[in-house]
Amino acid sequence: MQFGIFTVSDVTTDPTTGETPTETERMRAMMRIAQHADQAGLDVFATGEHHNPPFVASSPTTLLGYLAASTGNIVLSTSTTLITTNDPVKIAEDYATLQVLSDGRMDLMMGRGNTGPVYPWFGQDIRQGIPLAFENYALLRRLWEEEVVDWEGRFRTPLQGFTSTPRPLDGVPPFVWHGSIRSPEIAEQAAYYGDGFLHNNIFWPIGHTKQMVNYYRRRFEHYGHGRADQAIVGLGGQAFMRRNSQDAWNEFRPYFDNAPVYGHGPSMEDFTTTTPLTVGSPQQVIERYAEMREHVGDYQRQLFLVDHAGLPLKTVLEQIDLLAEEVVPALRAEMEAKRPAHVPANPPSHAERVAAARAAEAEQAAEPVKEGENA
Structure with missing residues (x-):
């Protein structure tokens, strides 16, 4: 199972010092x-994708391309690529480039974002959000899978004899997740294509998450991609840890109370009860997240938000160390001990997707030619 972190890239004042990082410092x-x-x-x-203050992640592939050269093993992904307001041609080009630069050490998550004004900023109508997501993704797949594309749709100019460059690495497109918090249509889209589904449930009760994931699983099986429990699922999450639970509560409270994303709303006590936010010791985080599979089944990716609300960099790095050294090993061992053998432990890697594509090509080539087919 994969464990990692995601950023929403907020530039937020540290409520304990009054200091606000510059955009450059935050990046x-x-x-x-x-x-x-x-x-x-x-x-x-x-990384998320936003085009408005106080967020700075407006160009995910630029950031991830830099990280492809300055990291060695970690999978580079998005926690939203805006399929509705980005041109699918540019998405095809940008992420194929990232795939080549990272030698396949990447994937991406399609989503519609959570900022309504982004639609008119990029010449689109928010009322067409779902149709845009469907049409743009269908075109994106064709751009990656077909060498020459002729296409006409509702939301962009037609394409005639168009070839997207560079071509996907080894002829195999990146693995795609579809992210949605509340739209079953997007879960349906993920299931239809046999793609992954990530429910970033950081603001939602587990009952809602269970409902969305189970719907995706049923539809994944319906479309013939495998059994429902073999569908590729990811979840979001939030945690703030100190070895002493009360220290974690005392330290995180001013950040929670003043954070633009959820400050001045429910109390931290209520929020940690009704959402996955877990404030406490590493063991408490382990216990809370080990329960997730009881609600959504065996899943493949768990991401944590740890760098928001004005938390200083030193604190964020300490959170990463606690995750990597204490939380992840325990969760991984527990999750894998309970996972049935037929359920994938991870999303498919680039190497696995290439092997599957080559096997399918070999099987197709080995099929006997029907009588008269070449006449």
């Missing part, structure tokens, strides 16, 4: 966080 901190996660042995680093 450099994100690079340091990803590199530290790689050195600590985490499996995934993912």
Whole structure:
């Protein structure tokens, strides 16, 4: 199973010091966080995509391309690529380039984002969000899978004889997740294509997460991609840890109370009860997240948000170390001990996807030619 971190790239004032990092400082901190996660042995680093303050992750492939050259093992991903407001041609080009630069050490998650004004900023209508997600992704797949594309749709100019460059590494496109918090249509889309589904449930009760994941699983099986329990699932999460639980509560409370994303709303006590946010000792985080499989089944990727709300870089790096040294080994051992042999432990790697593609090609080539087919 893969464990990692994701960033929303917020630039937030530290409520304990009153200091606000510059955008440059925040971006450099994100690079340091990803590199530290790689050195600590985490499996995934993912970045969101936003085009408005107070966020700075407006160009995910630029950041991930830099990290491809400055990390060695960690999978580089997105915790949203905006399929609705980015041109699918540019997505095809940018992420194939990242795939080549990282030697396949990447994947990406499609989503619609959580900022309504982004639609008119990029010339789109938010009321068409779901149709845009469907049409743009269908075109993206064709751009990756077909050498020459002729295409016409509702939301962009037609393509005639178009070839996206560079071509996907080894002729195999990146693995794709679809992320949605509340839209079953997106879970349906993920299931239809046999892609992964990630429910970033950081603001939601586990009952809602269970409902969305189970719907995706049923539809994955319906479309013939395997059994429901073999569907590729990821979850979001949040944690703040100190070895002493009360120290964690005392230290994190001012960040929680003042954070733009959830400050001035429910109390930290209520929020930790109703969402996956876990504030306490590493053992408490282990116990809380070990329960997730009881609700959603065996899953393949768990991402944690640890660098938000104005937390200083030093503190974030300490959180990564606690995850890597104490939480992840225990969770991995427990999750894998209970996973049935027929259920994938990880999302498919690039090497596995290439092997599957070559096996399918060999099987197709070995099929006997039907009588008269070449006449």
